Amino acid sequence: MRRLLILQIIMVSLVSAGAGMYAGPLATKASLFGGMIALLNTGLMMLHEKRAVSAGQDAQRILKYMYLCAVERMILALGLFAMGLVALKLLPLQLFLGFIAGQVTAFLNGLNH
Numbered sequence: 001m002r003r004l005l006i007l008q009i010i011m012v013s014l015v016s017a018g019a020g021m022y023a024g025p026l027a028t029k030a031s032l033f034g035g036m037i038a039l040l041n042t043g044l045m046m047l048h049e050k051r052a053v054s055a056g057q058d059a060q061r062i063l064k065y066m067y068l069c070a071v072e073r074m075i076l077a078l079g080l081f082a083m084g085l086v087a088l089k090l091l092p093l094q095l096f097l098g099f100i101a102g103q104v105t106a107f108l109n110g111l112n113h
Helices: 002-023 025-054 059-087 092-111
Strands: none
Touching: 002 025, 002 092, 025 059, 025 092, 059 092
16 A cells, blocks of 8 residues: 555656646646545545454454445545635646546556556
């Protein structure tokens, strides 16, 4: 999982740099914020994975942790998107591009394992 975080940071940085060169510093800020949402989601998933591993062979507890992880990740993402779009007034396209860069990296990393 640590490898995934490093890959996500690299990908989000590249996308943010590209957005900054194309559309300016506000685009960089928005795409970095979107990437941060993806990174926080990965961190939350890592936390729940550790909890599930500590549950041992108890399938119901493992399933409970995985459902809880899914709900918490959704709430976290929605809350941070709302904050970025409404409170911080970030550029929507660049915000979503930063998030997508982090998520696509997680998807591609999962294909290798």
